[in-house]
Amino acid sequence: MQKQNQMDISTIHQKYFRPSCLRALNLRFGGEFYSLFSEKPHDQIHLPPEWFRTPEDTLLNYFSILREAENLGGRSCGTVGQARTPFPIAYNFLSREYQKKLSFDEYFDSFAGIGHTSLIKLFYVPDGKNGLKFFYEMETIEGFKGKRAEYFGYSYGFINLVYEKEGFKISYLSKFEEDFLCAPYHGWDHDGEAVVEVKYGEWCKLIQQIYPTVREGYFKHIYFKGTDGADYWFIYVTLTNGTDVEIAQFRKFINEEWKQINIKPEEECLTRFERVKES
Incomplete structure (x- = not known):
């Protein structure tokens, strides 16, 4: 094994x-x-x-x-x-x-x-x-x-x-x-799916259900149902070194169109997550 x-x-x-x-x-x-x-x-x-x-x-x-x-x-x-x-x-x-x-x-x-x-x-x-x-x-x-x-x-x-x-x-x-050595040896933050699960799930407590990734060439479309009842759509592009870079974020509530948003997990969620983890 x-x-x-x-x-x-x-x-x-x-x-x-x-x-x-x-x-x-x-x-x-x-x-x-x-x-x-x-x-x-x-x-x-x-x-x-x-x-x-x-x-x-x-x-x-x-x-x-x-x-x-x-x-x-x-x-x-x-x-x-x-x-x-x-x-x-x-x-x-x-x-x-x-x-x-x-x-x-x-x-x-x-x-x-x-x-x-x-x-x-x-x-x-x-x-x-x-x-x-x-x-x-x-x-x-x-x-x-x-x-x-x-x-x-x-x-x-x-x-x-x-x-x-x-x-x-x-x-x-x-x-x-682009770096070709950090990605294969370190961390989750080079992979789009892992980034979404950690930053928007663990840090922001925003994910209720995540759906299978939709791939189109070097694009990744990651969707999830939010704990606030909204649907979320994140677009990533995969670089030559294999790293995924976030391109855009969208949110849609019931009976609404997709609207572009700009959640910043490091600023809005990480400090709160660290406080909860320490308590």
Whole structure:
């Protein structure tokens, strides 16, 4: 039995070690495109408005431009991709307000160590407060300065957009690097079902009955009947490293439509749970 359990655990943990096999989404521009902007600083670049026509156009064009951007600090084999040329172009996808907060030099430095970028996930995220919001995940080829070997890195985040006279521009972009060792060795908080049971069940005492998870590709839809009589619906996305990230929460009382909510268990429930546990 012990041997069988070890085999089962090993099989489960493989999802944390395997790289992504998803196709790249950022394939809109070819090599000859970059020659139009060679040697131009960001404030002398003017981009066509059709690149910003829809939020999806803005983001796919933005990541396509960055596909062959390189900030590795030099390689003995010569030029990598389109070298530094894409960065001033991509900087023009940021809104005016975002550029005031993030200088071009700071923007460029944020890509330190990256030699190639593949966008592997991109989708709209419901967000009633912050307007247009998208989730993304990307696969990068990265390297350490002074070392010849490169490696694959994975990161994800959320992007907010605003509409300016040129079209949709990026008003904020977050980035979180994925870890491939903590998930298989530590904790329940990498798994969507476990997160719901612990945070919303044990901490918040909100779960009366939890239903089987509905899976759609890399999405998980987790439903449960609440102790308050309402139905709850949580959406998670599974990253390349196997970790589930919460995307949205919804609640529905009888004869009502689904309404987006924002329960924060760490702030609203954990302290109360710890007090009860200690008493």
